[in-house]
Amino acid sequence: MGHSAMSVGAPHGFPVEESPYGIKSKKLAMWLFIIADASTFGAILFAYGFLRLANPDWTRPFAFSPTIVNGIVMTVVLLTSSLTMVAAVAAAHARRQATALRWLGATMFLGLLFAALHLKEWFAMFGEGWRLFRNPLGGSPLFGATFFGVTGLHLLHVICGVIVIGAIAAGFRRGRFDADHVETTSLYWHFVDLVWMFVFPLVYLMNVR
């Protein structure tokens, strides 16, 4: 390793090798987590696809209103939360702390709104008799298992994201975290948004009546 690629920044003056990607380790760690999590969601969506294809009597229960309309609203809410998140990152890097905190608050609000809309839909389905392994329409009981499994895992990610954004915002406000922390958190939030871009068409739109 050439001397130019080393810098002295660590405690005790030990030389530190420059990142080959030009990013901080926490950001690289987040990217690695995202790739691993994308494989997880990929596997669960492939399993859903297998079960759907292998069951010709697969139930297609979703009406345009309320389910698909609700799904469209949820999608717009989540996409908008990605926009507020990039605004928060831009403001944090521009050292406009109050503005960044407002955008982070808006992102959390939209994340909670998404979760509330999702839970409203779930409870409506529970009211119709849907359960994890019960199909009130008489088709494959695996519909409930895959639907609640896929959307539940995504919802868990959304709720975790809201909590993490809240913790990062609190630390950023106190000066404990910097703009790089906000940017690293934004990667996770955009990933959650990205997963929904596959869940909505595959789990909702492919199951309309």
Next chain:
Amino acid sequence: MTATTAGRAPTMRLYVLVWIGLILIVGIEVFLTYERLAAGTLLACLLALALVEAALAVMYFMHLKYERPALFWSLIPYLIFALLMMDHFWPDALRLMRQRLPGG
């Protein structure tokens, strides 16, 4: 900001344009769903549109376009390879489908 070290900082205008593009793609997906396409055709269209959406989100919102190319080439081909390796079980799903279809 590591994403802007190359001096090509994405602007809020660009982010808003990407957001509008993503909303439009969702609208196209819903429109196609109610166009009574064959299930296979609809699935192919929805997957293609979802991949475009994902690419826009990764490249712009997640700033991968503005990072060093080494990051892209270290992460994305691996993910594509992993997802392709999951494709081995489709023939079995088709076999089960044919077994369960009337007269299959």
